[in-house]
Amino acid sequence: MLIKNGIIVTEDGRFEGGLRIRDGKITAVGTELEPEGEEEVLDAEGAYILPGGVDVHTHIDMPAGECMTSDDYLTGTRAAVMGGTTTVMDFPEYDEGETLMDGLNCWRKKSEGRAYCDYGFHMTVSGWDEGMKEQLVRMKEQGITSFKAYTAYQDGIGVYDEQLFGILQEMKELDTLLCVHCENGDVLRRLQRQLREENASDIRNHPKSRPNLTEKEAVSRVIDFAAMADVPVYIVHVSTKEAAEVIRQAKQRGQRVYAETCPQYLLLDESLYDLPGFESAKYVLSPPLRTKADQEALWKALADGTIDAVSTDHCSFRFHGQKDLGKEDFTRIPNGTPGIETRMELMLEYGSRRGIPLEKLVSLLCTEPARLFGLHPVKGTIRAGGDADLVIVRGDAPHRISAGTLCQDVDYTPFEGFEVTYQIQDVFVKGIQAKRKGEWVMEKPEGRFLFCR
Ligand SMILES: [Zn+2]
Structure with a gap:
């Protein structure tokens, strides 16, 4: 043709x-x-x-607390393709008592014959048990060259500093890349507890329990850990001006730090937590939406190369039937918002309005993410x-963007009316x-x- x-x-x-x-x-x-x-x-x-879009941060068919994301591989990748994304990278997880291989097998099963576009995996590492070294080696043999760690949620999927540092050291051995979700888990857990006692049903307590500095502190710590372990590191979903500045400084020092942000942090802000009724639950995601000043800083960070990629953190939960699990307790609202289908159109539009050339947008949406995770030049250009x-x-x-015309399997879009x-x-x-x-x-x-x- x-x-x-x-x-x-x-x-x-x-x-x-x-x-x-x-x-x-x-x-x-x-x-x-x-x-x-x-x-x-x-x-x-x-x-x-x-080039077809490359979205390197999605959560498809993923269990989260009391529910599963509403999109599975059939609906999630179809939505991706409808929106111009032709490669996704997802995050397999494993349960306590299981191995990384169990998690990988589980995700291979969820996705085999059920994806409308090619997909790769960053394997989540949620602890540091005996034998982890060997497990990581086996992952690399299975085609996994990037991993993910969380500096929050230590009661589940997250890791403590010693574990995190150990994982980074192993990345050096294996020549693989660690993606890190950066929030200070201890601080936000304590704030969550305090705010829940004050008023458990107030959704504004979600952003209040995760102030900008919980992100900045963790980003800063992770960058220093990566320097000590002498490895590159990839910071996922940067949401604050403070974190962007820390990343900028690290890059200026010559450290191999890479970062992404997502359309929701560029286009939506914290005023959405003041909506009437339970409406604001649509915007409960972590990190939370920030201020207009943070948005401005993130746009600048995209333009000046501080941030390398725009992904979605697509994590779809239905407003009716899933988000409402947390009606009485904001800490029980499933965290996440959909975006896999709208990323390309939104970024082309609002990036262009901001004066970012299409060439640069192609880099952020397609080429650079492919390059960072070893898919370029087969993908991304x-x-x-x-x-x-x-x-x-x-x-x-x-x-106009509207949930009614999208095919992702979820009953709302946070970008309704854009x-x-x-x-x-x-x-x-x-x-x-x-x-x-x-x-x-x-x-x-x-x-x-x-x-x-
Ligand atoms: Zn995520």
């Missing part, structure tokens, strides 16, 4: 032209490609042709030889057309597990 007359955008620049797809790969990219024989031609008519994961997007199609002019029209996943003129056309889930090296 030949796609022609588009504006091809990569992190290096843009040009009018087209590309050829054969056997799932891009085989040619150029300005003067002509159809060969009976070759099918798609006229992109001045639309942008971008447009080049001959790469996977034909492609998005055709118009920049002149005004519409106006965008960028619209994902066509999506190709490894050369197979998944979306055509806005409609879903992919027959069966053909996404594969990505064995990372």
